[in-house]
Amino acid sequence: MLAEIEQQPEALERTLREVLPRAEALRRRLEGRRPAVIVLVARGTSDNAATFGRYLLEITTGLPVSLAAPSVTTLYGAAPRWQDALVVGVSQSGASTDVNVCLETARAQGAFTIGVTNESRSALAGLVDEVFPVLAGPELSVAATKTYTGQMLGFYLLAFALGAPLDTERLREIPETAEAFLSLRSEVEQLSERYRFMERAVVLARGLNYANALELSLKLMETCYVTAERFSTADFRHGPIALAERDFPVFLWAPPGPTAAGAAEIVEKLGELQAETVVMAPVDSPSLAKATRSIVLPSVPGERVARPADLYTPIPYIIPGQLLAAALAEQKGLDPDQPRALRKVTQTL
Amino acid sequence: MLAEIEQQPEALERTLREVLPRAEALRRRLEGRRPAVIVLVARGTSDNAATFGRYLLEITTGLPVSLAAPSVTTLYGAAPRWQDALVVGVSQSGASTDVNVCLETARAQGAFTIGVTNESRSALAGLVDEVFPVLAGPELSVAATKTYTGQMLGFYLLAFALGAPLDTERLREIPETAEAFLSLRSEVEQLSERYRFMERAVVLARGLNYANALELSLKLMETCYVTAERFSTADFRHGPIALAERDFPVFLWAPPGPTAAGAAEIVEKLGELQAETVVMAPVDSPSLAKATRSIVLPSVPGERVARPADLYTPIPYIIPGQLLAAALAEQKGLDPDQPRALRKVTQTL
Numbered sequence: 001m002l003a004e005i006e007q008q009p010e011a012l013e014r015t016l017r018e019v020l021p022r023a024e025a026l027r028r029r030l031e032g033r034r035p036a037v038i039v040l041v042a043r044g045t046s047d048n049a050a051t052f053g054r055y056l057l058e059i060t061t062g063l064p065v066s067l068a069a070p071s072v073t074t075l076y077g078a079a080p081r082w083q084d085a086l087v088v089g090v091s092q093s094g095a096s097t098d099v100n101v102c103l104e105t106a107r108a109q110g111a112f113t114i115g116v117t118n119e120s121r122s123a124l125a126g127l128v129d130e131v132f133p134v135l136a137g138p139e140l141s142v143a144a145t146k147t148y149t150g151q152m153l154g155f156y157l158l159a160f161a162l163g164a165p166l167d168t169e170r171l172r173e174i175p176e177t178a179e180a181f182l183s184l185r186s187e188v189e190q191l192s193e194r195y196r197f198m199e200r201a202v203v204l205a206r207g208l209n210y211a212n213a214l215e216l217s218l219k220l221m222e223t224c225y226v227t228a229e230r231f232s233t234a235d236f237r238h239g240p241i242a243l244a245e246r247d248f249p250v251f252l253w254a255p256p257g258p259t260a261a262g263a264a265e266i267v268e269k270l271g272e273l274q275a276e277t278v279v280m281a282p283v284d285s286p287s288l289a290k291a292t293r294s295i296v297l298p299s300v301p302g303e304r305v306a307r308p309a310d311l312y313t314p315i316p317y318i319i320p321g322q323l324l325a326a327a328l329a330e331q332k333g334l335d336p337d338q339p340r341a342l343r344k345v346t347q348t349l
Numbered sequence: 350m351l352a353e354i355e356q357q358p359e360a361l362e363r364t365l366r367e368v369l370p371r372a373e374a375l376r377r378r379l380e381g382r383r384p385a386v387i388v389l390v391a392r393g394t395s396d397n398a399a400t401f402g403r404y405l406l407e408i409t410t411g412l413p414v415s416l417a418a419p420s421v422t423t424l425y426g427a428a429p430r431w432q433d434a435l436v437v438g439v440s441q442s443g444a445s446t447d448v449n450v451c452l453e454t455a456r457a458q459g460a461f462t463i464g465v466t467n468e469s470r471s472a473l474a475g476l477v478d479e480v481f482p483v484l485a486g487p488e489l490s491v492a493a494t495k496t497y498t499g500q501m502l503g504f505y506l507l508a509f510a511l512g513a514p515l516d517t518e519r520l521r522e523i524p525e526t527a528e529a530f531l532s533l534r535s536e537v538e539q540l541s542e543r544y545r546f547m548e549r550a551v552v553l554a555r556g557l558n559y560a561n562a563l564e565l566s567l568k569l570m571e572t573c574y575v576t577a578e579r580f581s582t583a584d585f586r587h588g589p590i591a592l593a594e595r596d597f598p599v600f601l602w603a604p605p606g607p608t609a610a611g612a613a614e615i616v617e618k619l620g621e622l623q624a625e626t627v628v629m630a631p632v633d634s635p636s637l638a639k640a641t642r643s644i645v646l647p648s649v650p651g652e653r654v655a656r657p658a659d660l661y662t663p664i665p666y667i668i669p670g671q672l673l674a675a676a677l678a679e680q681k682g683l684d685p686d687q688p689r690a691l692r693k694v695t696q697t698l
Contacts, residue, residue, distance in 0.1 A: 036385040036433060037413055044587030058421045064386055064429040066415035071556045071583065072407045075607035076657055080413040084385060098583070200549060200576040207420045222588045227549040227576050234420065234447070234697040238393030239571045242688040258424035262698070273690060308425055339591040341622060348583040349611070 001141040001223070001326045001336040005319070006182060011136040011146045012153055012315070013175040019132055019157050020168065026130065026161040034063060034162070035086035035112065041068040041102045042090035044346065045144040045218060049116075049151035050090050052211035052314055056155050059208070059308070060164035070098040073105050074349045082111040088158065089115045092139060092147040093345045094122020101349075103127045116154040118147050132157060141337040142344050143223050145322050148215060149178070149315050170312050173301045177312075180298045181319040188320055191278075191293060192327035195249065201226055202243065204252040204266065206233045206259040208310050212318045216251065219325035223336035226328075233259070233266045246274040251324075253280045253317055254287035257309030263287050280320050295320050350490040350572070350675045350685040354668070355531060360485040360495045361502055361664070362524040367484055368506050369517065375479065375510040383412065383511070384435035384461065390417040390451040391439035393695065394493040394567060398465075398500035399439050401560035401663055405504050408557070408657070409513035419447040422454050423698045431460040437507065438464045441488060441496040442694045443471020450698075452476045465503040467496050481506060490686040491693050492572050494671050497564060498527070498664050519661050522650045526661075529647045530668040537669055540627075540642060541676035544598065550577045551592065553585055553601035553615065555608040557659050561667045565600060568674035572685035575677075582608070582615045595623040600673075602629045602666055603636035606658030612636050629669050644669050 038057055040050040047067070054065045068087075072078050074097075087106035089099045094117040103113050104127060115128035118136050125131045134150035153174065160166045195201075201220060205213035210232050217230035231240055233252070244250065250270055254263035263279075264286040270277050271290045279291035282303070288294050297320065300313050329336035387406055389399040396416070403414045417436075421427050423446075436455035438448045443466040452462050453476060464477035467485050474480045483499035502523065509515045544550075550569060554562035559581050566579035580589055582601070593599065599619055603612035612628075613635040619626050620639045628640035631652070637643050646669065649662050678685035 037415065039413060043584065047584070047587075055418060055421060058418065058429050059425045059427045062427060062430050064388060064415050064431060064434060066386065066413050069404060069407065069559075071581070071608070072404060075556060075611075076408045077607075078408045078411060080407050081411050082413060085413060207424060210418075218588050221578075222591045225592055225594070227578060227592060229570075229576060229578060232420070235392065235396070237697055238396075238695045239567050239688075239691065241690045242571045243574055243576060244690060245574070258426075259420070262424075269690075339588075341590045341593060341618075342588065346587045348586055 001143050001145060004139060004141055004146045005322045005326060007137065008146045008149050009175040009179040011150055012178055014135040015133070015150050015153055016171060016175065018135055019154070020171070023157040023161040027163060030161060036084040038063050038065045039068050039082060039085045039087045040065060040090065041070060041087065041099050043096055043099065043348065045148050045215060046090040046092060046151060048211050048215040048218065049148055049155065051214055052152050052208065053155035053158070055208050055210065056159050060159045060166065061162045063162065068102055070102055074098045074101050079105050079109065082106045083109045085111050087111045087113045089113070089124055089128065090151055091124050092118045092144055094119040094124035095345055097347055098349055100124055100127060114158065116151050118150065142339055142342050143219055143336050149318060152315050167302070170302045170306065174312065174315050177300055177316045178319060181316040184295060184320050185323050188295065188323040189327040191295065192324060192331050195328055196331045198226055198249055201249045201251060202229045202231065204231055204233045204236055204250060206262060208314050209253045209255050209259070209317055212253060212314060212321060215318055216321035216325065219322065222339045222342065223325050223329040224332055224334060233262050236266065244270055244273045244275040248275045249278065250275050251278045254285045255310040255313045255317065256282060256303050259310065260285065267291060280317065350492050350494060353488060353490055354494045354671045354675060356486065357495045357498050357668070358524040358528040360499055361527055363484040364482070364499050364502055365520065365524065368481055368503070372506040372510040376512060379510060380512070385433040387412050387414045388417050388431060388434045388436045389414060389439065390419060390436065390448050392445055392448065392697065394497050394564065395439040395441060395500060397560050397564040397567065398497055398504065400563055401501050401557065402504035402507070404557050404559065405508050409508045409515065410511045412511065417451055419451050422451050423447045428454050428458065431455045432458045434460050436460045436462045438462065438473055438477065439500055440473050441467045441493055443468040443473035444694055446696055447698055449473055449476060463507065465500050467499065491688055491691050492568055492685050498667060501664050516651070519651045519655065523661065523664050526649055526665045527668060530665040533644060533669050534672050537644065537672040538676040540644065541673060541680050544677055545680045547575055547598055550575055550598045550600060552577055552579045553582045553599060555582045555611060557663050558602045558604050558608070558666055561602060561663060561670060564667055565670035565674065568671065571688045571691065572674050572678040573681055573683060582611050585615065593619055593622045593624040597624045598627065599624050600627045603634045604659040604662045604666065605631055605652050608659065609634065616640060629666065
């Protein structure tokens with residue numbers, strides 16, 4: 001898992017070099033032709049990447065996005081009217097039966113389909129109109145890391161293809177920024193010892209980084225067997241905050257931009273409740289002052305000028321989360337590459 | 350909370366009597382006019398009802414549904430193109446700023462808007478083209494129960510208005526079925542003692558009953574301070590099942606119909622892992638044999654003939670979940686009406 005976390009800058013660089021020209025060509029082809037809705041189909045970590053894609057696509061293209069509920073099609077045999085939709089399947093292996101059944105249904109209706117996958121020769125790749133390959137190389141750990149960030153990059157490229165006003169220069173800087181975030185490793189490893197006996201936790205974020213809360217929570221469950229809940233900071237206040245008591249551990253991201261003020265409020269509120277907060281934020285974040293522990297994040301190119309300011313943060317920001325899950329698994333004497341009861345490719349209908 | 354749980358048959362009856370004629374009139378008005386997509390906007394328990402609505406609407410009307418991410422509009426200032434959408438706001442109080450901002454944005458674009466709310470004189474009700482009132486009467490407990498099932502009923506009526514082939518006779522039987530399910534109270538109270546010291550749990554369901562897993566998990570967090578995770582049985586297998594170990598408590602619904610086989614498989618798998626399973630299922634369910642504990646559910650009219658067989662199960666099926674949360678709060682010496690750190694109306698942007 002750690003080796004694959006460290007391969008991310010290289011994997012992102014390779015994917016960008018290969019797929020950016022395709023995205024540019026697709027952008028020209030699609031000009032003036034916009035789908036009525038974008039439907040994203042995925043499971044597990046890929047579904048977390050799709051959640052990122054959902055925010056990115058709605059914010060930057062203005063198209064409404066629906067995260068598909070595959071069982072509607074696979075179990076109930078209903079086929080939502082997707083003929084005017086762009087349907088995107090996301091799967092590391094390209095071998096998920098439920099994702100592929102949804103894509104087949106969409107194609108049969110005449111929808112334009114795209115596949116984001118690490119396996120260019122997979123069933124998924126053979127099914128879709130256009131493949132956005134994730135060139136992460138073989139992922140051997142059951143806990144997905146480099147394919148998650150690769151899929152996130154795929155969504156930037158897809159948003160660009162759909163006409164989003166993204167700066168390709170900023171996209172080209174992502175691998176280097178990811179490299180800078182890997183330097184957090186020893187600091188995160190030291191911090192992880194404190195959570196050696198943690199059994200429960202909550203992970204929070206909002207907006208473009210919300211998917212990272214889902215992903216860190218999933219990694220804590222898979223690799224550390226921590227019962228890790230995940231919420232948007234807003235949903236957390238609508239009920240689950242009742243969980244927070246003295247010493248209850250809450251991990252959260254406080255990126256620059258539109259979600260910063262809400263993050264600072266919740267850190268303050270959790271401080272009043274004497275919960276333990278671990279805040280991941282850039283050095284000038286107002287959330288850091290009230291945090292129990294903090295991971296100060298390197299700056300992300302463009303965060304002073306990008307609109308929104310957190311636009312290019314989600315890929316580097318998951319890295320301290322991945323490092324934390326890997327380090328904590330080690331603290332707990334667990335093998336993050338082979339979680340109990342799991343295999344790399346899960347088949348569900 | 351218990352009093353409000355027991356008011357549900359009456360509240361459902363009142364809502365049905367008032368809103369079914371409106372839904373019938375709207376069905377005639379909307380004939381031949383179908384939106385490109387349905388967007389549902391909600392928070393907290395209302396968001397769980399919206400998740401039910403999502404499955405029901407996609408399965409019975411074939412229209413794609415998107416659960417809105419309010420922050421896209423409220424924080425990022427982006428307005429997804431909703432002019433061809435039907436936008437439905439769901440809020441007990443009708444006073445949620447974020448839901449109302451999304452509805453205003455949708456109306457300004459020309460979208461047809463509907464509000465499902467317990468407060469007919471609320472800001473939300475004043476904003477929308479059509480109100481589907483939930484006539485649950487005042488809900489005083491912070492933990493929402495009767496407004497949740499009232500909102501679910503609102504979604505049946507909305508699906509009917511959009512042309513779904515629902516049997517109004519079956520809808521009229523829902524209050525009586527809910528009454529029958531209230532008879533589980535003493536059995537559930539007895540069972541609850543076993544979980545007096547439970548700190549973590551997982552709640553599972555799938556398809557039309559998936560929203561009930563979200564709702565029971567939220568109730569366990571709010572009223573019992575149990576760290577209760579929630580997953581679809583399919584997503585659970587894609588990672589979080591690693592949590593399951595000897596004695597780990599998993600609550601799940603195993604309704605008749607398309608999701609029954611998958612539920613039985615997961616109960617068997619959890620049995621192999623020596624987890625503790627609490628299965629809520631009708632008497633002939635294959636899931637009961639391998640359950641650690643079970644709550645045998647009364648039959649739901651139509652479950653032998655409805656297509657799908659679980660179509661009319663979700664409203665009565667949440668009732669043992671609500672009873673369990675209320676009884677467990679009592680076992681733990683907590684006041685479910687006044688959870689710590691919560692108020693009845695939560696304002697987020």
